[in-house]
Amino acid sequence: MRQWLGLPDTFFGLIHDTASIASLHAILAAREWASPEARRTGERRSLILYTSEHAHSSIDKGAVAVGIGSENVRHVPADSEFRMRPDALAALIEEDVAAGKKPFCVVATLGTTSSTSADPLVAIADLAERHSLWLHVDAAYAGPAAILEEYGHILDGAQRADSIVINPHKWLFTPMDLSAFYTRHPDVMRRSVSLEETPAYLAAAQQERALNYSDYSLALGRRFRALKLWFVLRYFGREGIAQVLRGHLRMAQDLAGKIRRDPDFELSAPVPFSLVCFRYRGSNGENRALLDRVNATGRTYLSSTVLNGNFVLRLAIGNIATTQDDIGDTWELIRSSVPRSTGSRA
Ligand SMILES: Cc1ncc(COP(=O)(O)O)c(C=O)c1O
Known part of the structure; x- marks a missing residue:
């Protein structure tokens, strides 16, 4: 390694x-x-x-x-x-x-x-x-x-x-x-x-x-922790690992593009790797409610943080089973879960 x-x-x-x-x-x-x-x-x-x-x-x-x-x-x-x-x-x-x-x-x-x-x-x-x-x-x-x-x-x-x-x-x-x-x-x-x-x-x-x-x-x-890493390195090989990581990086960029184009949402940080930080253009309370609503479906799990005083949603891509469709579906779920009180401005 x-x-x-x-x-x-x-x-x-x-x-x-x-x-x-x-x-x-x-x-x-x-x-x-x-x-x-x-x-x-x-x-x-x-x-x-x-x-x-x-x-x-x-x-x-x-x-x-x-x-x-x-x-x-x-x-x-x-x-x-x-x-x-x-x-x-x-x-x-x-x-x-x-x-x-x-x-x-x-x-x-x-x-x-x-x-x-x-x-x-x-x-x-x-x-x-x-x-x-x-x-x-x-x-x-x-x-x-x-x-x-x-x-x-x-x-x-x-x-x-x-x-x-x-x-x-x-x-x-x-x-x-x-x-x-x-x-x-x-x-x-x-x-x-x-x-x-x-x-x-x-x-x-x-x-x-x-x-x-x-x-x-x-x-x-x-x-004997080394064994499980050895299996990963042997099974995927360097090129196999690179392909999976590239896929994650691509999915993150693709999602970042969707967020940039959506007037209801904004990126909260650059996306140098496979984590996307974003927020609904609303209050911290609305973003927290959005996170809870999305996670309560059990279909995806987003985490959160605070950046520049703003409550921010985090979508992390790192699992070998995650596909482009998963990210697309998750984005649709997020879009359809925006706070009902204000509704979507899209
Ligand atoms: C940058 C960084 N360092 C350290 C840690 C802690 O990792 P661990 O759970 O392996 O102690 C984390 C966990 O999120 C992390 O993001």
């Missing part, structure tokens, strides 16, 4: 259950990198972590779990297309340095949860290098798109990351749970979860020649 994604051979990979746990490990490694004494003494300085205001909540959770403290997480403002602003990141870093704090980690997102926006990885990697920050890329959802030749560029800059997570259980047809985590610094990852002394009951296992993934993660026991 690393080769298909165009990531460097020097990236060491291991499988976690979820992106949340993978990102927690990234933050743990970042802390080990910046503050090796913290493993013994606990952290005494204010280590500062930066991520976009649109990053997934797992980054905040990870920072809290690692003991960074929620007050030491900076949510960097995003631009009008929901991407982290590198100028705002640079300003926050400088402010923190001036205040005697220690910036240590930046988490960029490729495919944010609400709108699938992509943070500018190259500019963020430049800043990370300038300030010696650990760069973790959360590509949980959008990462698999880099398997397509024409989308390979989305990981530009990720080659310079210190770690990256990609979730085949989101957009690579793999059943829950499978999250692929790569790092350029397996030695740091290992140190971050190792103890000064190996307990006696594990000494025999340590003598084996096999690579012990438990040396690189908090969990000791592991399920």
Whole structure:
């Protein structure tokens, strides 16, 4: 998978259950990198972590779990297309340095949860290098798109990351749970979860020649998750996967076109991948009622978010069984479910 994604051979990979746990490990490694004494003494300085205001909540959770403290997480403002602003990141870093704090980690997102926006990885990697920050890329959802030749560029800059997570259980047809985590610094990852002394009951296992993934993660026991991904990769092959993903991308663009042409609806965000964020040109309450009405039919399931203060409907395409007809039928269902009080203006 690393080769298909165009990531460097020097990236060491291991499988976690979820992106949340993978990102927690990234933050743990970042802390080990910046503050090796913290493993013994606990952290005494204010280590500062930066991520976009649109990053997934797992980054905040990870920072809290690692003991960074929620007050030491900076949510960097995003631009009008929901991407982290590198100028705002640079300003926050400088402010923190001036205040005697220690910036240590930046988490960029490729495919944010609400709108699938992509943070500018190259500019963020430049800043990370300038300030010696650990760069973790959360590509949980959008990462698999880099398997397509024409989308390979989305990981530009990720080659310079210190770690990256990609979730085949989101957009690579793999059943829950499978999250692929790569790092350029397996030695740091290992140190971050190792103890000064190996307990006696594990000494025999340590003598084996096999690579012990438990040396690189908090969990000791592991399920054989790789098998289900192996089946997906073998069954579809790279070209087969590319065809399915292209189909999803096409369906999303097709739906986005319908929404653009419909005077009753508007797109709420760009559509770079296979998620379409849109809303009825009405109140938040009407949009919420529309969502409930559509989902109550049991024929489709839309989710929602809030963008720029607006309640927004999210239609995510990621299942191998989804067809163009499903999307067409869903759009018809949405159109015929617009709030009755105002009626359709079409
Ligand atoms: C960008 C992003 N990161 C992380 C996660 C968390 O994923 P997981 O359920 O694998 O922990 C999500 C879930 O929606 C996500 O969209």
